[in-house]
Amino acid sequence: MTEFGGPEVLKLAELPVPIPAPGEVLIRVTRAGLNFADTHTRTNSYVQQASLPLVPGGEVAGVREDTGERVVALVGNGGYAEYAVAPQERVFDVPEGLDDGSALAMIIQGTTAWHLYRTAARVAPGESVVVHSAAGGVGSLAVQLGRAFAAGRVIATASGEERRALALELGADVAVDPAPEGLTERLLEANGGEPVDVVFEMYGGEAFEASYRALAHFGRIVVCGISTQVPNHVSTGSLLRHSRSVVGFYLFHCLERPGMFAEALSDLFSRAAAGEVRAIVGATYPLAEAGRAQADLRERRTTGKLLLDPSA
Secondary structure (H helix, E strand, O other), X not given: OOOOOOHHHOOOOOOOOOOOOOOEEEEEEEEEEOOHHHHHHHHOOOOOOOOOOOOOOOEEEEEEOOOOOEEEEEOOOOOOOOEEEEEHHHEEEOOOOOOHHHHHHHHHHHXXXXXXXXXXXXXXXXXXXXXXXXXXXXXXXXHHHHHHOOOOOXXXXXXXXXXXXXXXXXXXXXXEOOOOOOHHHHHHHHOOOOOEEEEEEOOOOHHHHXXXXXXXXXXXEEEOOOOOOOOOOOOHHHHHHHOOEEEEOOHHHXXXXXXXXXXXXXXXXXXXXXXXXXXXXXXXXXXXXXXXHHHHHHOOOOOOEEEEEOOO
């Protein structure tokens, strides 16, 4: 990328193989993961501001050039490439039997879902949980973790019958349309007429407002994305009157605390090996079609984890 803008700013280019600095690892990339945040980076509207020129992409799966081990890694940027470098402490071995797509689904989306339960909302056994965008990368894993973490009723939202059917297959008790109009009422009905305890919210705008109104006393709404790019403002009076909480969660703050990220990823890898959770791996695009992949992701034409193949 040499400019910010639409998908057309993602242009294939020949660059030298990066040279790892001390404490870094060079990885031959077999798959690069796409995240919704990548579309914000493309327009420079993400939490972290970007600078140009830029090779986007924050996560890769591949092979360490020094040891030959299969790994997944958080690279910060530079992932949409044949080679990438990552700090040693952000490189993780991939367990035998786990494919690249599943490992990539766990490293950001999986750890996000894990920390939504354990760190942000601190979901207690039996509490009802609403998972928005339940057919997406984070949502599909969050639905499955509901049972693993002893949540009560798991209510999914997803656009389209096919995506809602997938959410039910993954373990949601009920799946509803996420359209903002009437969403509060649908969430209450899905919870047997009762307000809900926890909402994992990644839309923003009217969907946030509707979800907030569905919260019970002591309910928590966790903001883990703003896909509509419409911000919300909550009054302190409303928080006080209803004993509600609004919690923000940004995964990369976990990297500032030793062990916090690795613990989540290790647990997810173990659960995947035991069959408790499975990654929904969606389409794989050639590297040259990164723009189309991002457009498909942003327009919600996809399901599960999207990948780029540098060798295609």
